[in-house]
Amino acid sequence: MAVLIRRHLLVGLELERGKPLDVLPLISLRAVLKSRCPRCGQGAMYRSIIALKPQCTHCALPFARADVGDGPAFFAIMLVGFLVTTLAAWVEIAYAPTYLLHALLWLPLTLMLSVLVIRVSKAYLVHAAYRFERL
Numbered sequence: 001m002a003v004l005i006r007r008h009l010l011v012g013l014e015l016e017r018g019k020p021l022d023v024l025p026l027i028s029l030r031a032v033l034k035s036r037c038p039r040c041g042q043g044a045m046y047r048s049i050i051a052l053k054p055q056c057t058h059c060a061l062p063f064a065r066a067d068v069g070d071g072p073a074f075f076a077i078m079l080v081g082f083l084v085t086t087l088a089a090w091v092e093i094a095y096a097p098t099y100l101l102h103a104l105l106w107l108p109l110t111l112m113l114s115v116l117v118i119r120v121s122k123a124y125l126v127h128a129a130y131r132f133e134r135l
Helices: 029-034 071-095 099-131
Strands: 002-006 023-028
Touching: 023 029, 023 099, 029 099, 071 099
Parallel strands: none
Antiparallel strands: 002 023
């Protein structure tokens, strides 16, 4: 399961004149979801819930050089915030539960979804950095 993109559609890549456009395999969704090393596919990327290891334990690829920045946190805030707010408003209108029940429903869901989105988006950015030879 890899996304295919034509080279002329990629931002920042220069094409050499006279050479045909070829298709690049981009990022494997399976490897991103498993949070494995982009080079070997064996080593785990995380040492704790959302902290990256300094390097792969299997092939020694340095993850520290991948600059993931604040991108994963931004995506987590926007996606999880929209989803949880929409669901909470719908539950409030449809069932009108107590505030305690709201807290018991939405706080754990927000925490779990935020960690999941941050892990997946960090893994994607590390894989993208490796794919485009910035790692």
